[in-house]
Amino acid sequence: MDLxxxxxxxxxxxxxxxxxxxxxxxxxxxxxxxCAEDELAYQKTELSCGETYPS
Incomplete structure (x- = not known):
């Protein structure tokens, strides 16, 4: 709930x-x-996303 x-x-x-x-x-x-379990999983997820937005 905090997030x-x-x-x-x-x-x-x-x-x-x-x-x-x-x-x-x-x-x-x-x-x-x-959410990703580790850096490698995060990178795979990031690559599969079509578009990214600046934070």
Missing amino acids: TNFLAQELGKSNPLVNISLSDVEKIKEQYSC
Whole structure:
């Protein structure tokens, strides 16, 4: 839940006029995030992604 709250805060900073519920933030997090067990798995996942965005 900490990551969901953090993501909600960051989304709120990007556009304070938009109010997104925590359940919607949770859905966004689940749809667009991934987790890798180690660096090699991360690199394979990164290569399989079509497009990356700057952080």
